[in-house]
Amino acid sequence: MLSTQVARPAGQRLFNVAIVGATGAVGVELMECLERRNFPVRSLKLLASPRSAGRTYSFQGRQVAVEALTAESFTGVDIALFSAGASISREFAPIAAAKGCVVVDNSSAFRMQPEIPLVVPEVNGGLLAEQPRIVANPNCVAAIAVMALAPLNANNKVQRVIGATYQSASGAGAAAMAELEQSTAAYLAGEAFEPKVLPHPYAFNLFSHNAGIDAETGYNGEELKAMEEIRKIMSAPDLRLSFTCVRVPVLRAHSMSLTVEFENPITPQEAEEWLAAAPGVKLVNDALRNHFPMPNEASGGDDVLVGRIRADLSDPTGRTLSIFVVGDQLLKGAALNAVQIAEVVAG
Numbered sequence: 440m441l442s443t444q445v446a447r448p449a450g451q452r453l454f455n456v457a458i459v460g461a462t463g464a465v466g467v468e469l470m471e472c473l474e475r476r477n478f479p480v481r482s483l484k485l486l487a488s489p490r491s492a493g494r495t496y497s498f499q500g501r502q503v504a505v506e507a508l509t510a511e512s513f514t515g516v517d518i519a520l521f522s523a524g525a526s527i528s529r530e531f532a533p534i535a536a537a538k539g540c541v542v543v544d545n546s547s548a549f550r551m552q553p554e555i556p557l558v559v560p561e562v563n564g565g566l567l568a569e570q571p572r573i574v575a576n577p578n579c580v581a582a583i584a585v586m587a588l589a590p591l592n593a594n595n596k597v598q599r600v601i602g603a604t605y606q607s608a609s610g611a612g613a614a615a616m617a618e619l620e621q622s623t624a625a626y627l628a629g630e631a632f633e634p635k636v637l638p639h640p641y642a643f644n645l646f647s648h649n650a651g652i653d654a655e656t657g658y659n660g661e662e663l664k665a666m667e668e669i670r671k672i673m674s675a676p677d678l679r680l681s682f683t684c685v686r687v688p689v690l691r692a693h694s695m696s697l698t699v700e701f702e703n704p705i706t707p708q709e710a711e712e713w714l715a716a717a718p719g720v721k722l723v724n725d726a727l728r729n730h731f732p733m734p735n736e737a738s739g740g741d742d743v744l745v746g747r748i749r750a751d752l753s754d755p756t757g758r759t760l761s762i763f764v765v766g767d768q769l770l771k772g773a774a775l776n777a778v779q780i781a782e783v784v785a786g
Contacts, residue, residue, distance in 0.1 A: 453481035460523030461485035468774035536572035579772030581668035590717035599700040609691035648684035692734035704757040732765035
């Protein structure tokens with residue numbers, strides 16, 4: 440289900456907002472989220488590389504021109520939403536914060552720094568009460584996974600998670616989404632296609648996530664990020680986690696299969712009840728129609744879909760469930776979560 444526009448309270452304070460990396464896939468979604476959720480924007484500044492300067496985007500019925508990012512870009516800005524990569528964030532986020540701006544950063548630059556909160560508002564939004572100047576937005580896998588794990592953990596402590604992800608092209612940006620469309624068209628036409636964005640053929644194929652492999656553990660960078668960030672978001676440094684991350688030929692919305700071991704015995708019915716009551720989660724668990732979470736139903740929606748909830752038959756203690764989770768990577772996995780953080784900051 441597509442999200443509806445959120446009403447703005449009368450007399451609410453307005454904010455000067457900047458988007459860094461405005462021309463990328465997440466940057467465009469940030470604009471759309473701000474408008475759709477009726478965020479209290481007084482002015483919007485779109486920032487990107489000099490080659491994108493002058494490009495215009497529609498926002499709240501007017502055209503906004505992209506400006507080249509400089510150290511002076513944040514003068515007078517109240518909230519800056521960064522989505523331009525870790526190197527840009529490391530350089531410019533401290534500059535913005537020093538000018539009194541609250542930075543919500545979508546890169547990996549600050550996520551694991553102990554003094555920087557890593558926030559999913561439905562899970563640990565209380566950290567924003569300390570009014571940090573820089574807030575880290577999680578990796579897409581971590582953000583989507585904790586939406587399902589946290590409500591369960593609140594009722595029965597999670598002790599171990601084994602996850603397999605099925606990640607869409609949107610996780611690699613607009614260029615990867617275009618490559619999937621182009622390579623699919625070429626495949627159907629019987630034409631050769633040489634991938635340029637991703638390392639392997641994408642149409643009618645899947646492959647291990649293209650992040651680099653850590654020589655010591657054998658895990659790739661995406662898997663390690665997801666595991667580290669889930670622990671931090673859930674304040675569970677000893678949580679046992681193992682993830683396998685895979686790219687699949689889906690345009691947007693990441694899927695994941697999670698096998699979750701709990702401290703105490705648990706039934707699927709209990710999990711369904713807790714998940715159905717969780718904000719930002721939609722239960723899709725119709726066994727009679729074999730209807731469970733799917734990327735095409737999660738795409739463009741704010742909710743994380745959870746279903747296929749069943750007891751793990753390999754665990755005779757009754758303490759383990761298997762569940763299937765799907766969320767839009769560009770929304771809850773990126774732009775929406777950042778805007779929700781900004782909404783808490785805005786009060």
